[in-house]
Amino acid sequence: MLDVLLVIGVAVTLIATGGSAPALAYTEAVQGTGNSAPWFDFDKNPSSALNSTLTAYVSVGGVRYRISQRAGSGNGSTNECLSNQGWLPNGYYWADGRDSTRFEHINKTWGNEVVRGWVWNLGSKKCSGSTTRTELFIHSQGTSGWTNSNYASNGCIKINQTDRTHLHNRFNAAYDKSNGFLQVVS
Numbered sequence: 001m002l003d004v005l006l007v008i009g010v011a012v013t014l015i016a017t018g019g020s021a022p023a024l025a026y027t028e029a030v031q032g033t034g035n036s037a038p039w040f041d042f043d044k045n046p047s048s049a050l051n052s053t054l055t056a057y058v059s060v061g062g063v064r065y066r067i068s069q070r071a072g073s074g075n076g077s078t079n080e081c082l083s084n085q086g087w088l089p090n091g092y093y094w095a096d097g098r099d100s101t102r103f104e105h106i107n108k109t110w111g112n113e114v115v116r117g118w119v120w121n122l123g124s125k126k127c128s129g130s131t132t133r134t135e136l137f138i139h140s141q142g143t144s145g146w147t148n149s150n151y152a153s154n155g156c157i158k159i160n161q162t163d164r165t166h167l168h169n170r171f172n173a174a175y176d177k178s179n180g181f182l183q184v185v186s
Helices: 002-016 161-172
Strands: 027-033 039-043 052-060 063-073 091-094 101-108 117-126 132-139 181-185
Touching (some): 091 117
Parallel strands (some): 039 181
Antiparallel strands (some): 117 132
């Protein structure tokens, strides 16, 4: 039923806007019922680091959602050991802080203006070499200023602002969100 409503909503939007879709890149589907801690999967695209996929599995009110969206990481480089340029290192990022990683949803109001608003703080991660990458986040373009082609970052995961708002709303209402995690694969 939710899938049908989503399709109807997109169709109405296309008609109302004369055929152009809004700045929206996410898709959402109901995956069943039950509750489990949220987990995100970032599937890096080796052909285009700025055209990868972030998928979130989130339980809200006993309904399990799968939210998939375009995401970029780094400035286009696929070198995970290149600080402030390469894409996010592979592996797990845990809410409990093991291995110096984090998976903490916060409203960030300090530091780099691009990494502001609702973000997921991922902490630090050692890459496949000897470099430890720091100040890693899932974020959008600060609190405003998004353009549809702006998926580049300084090594974080970057998503569209509309997608971030939707993901934030689902995550904020999620079951057991304090025990979530991120898996990064390529």
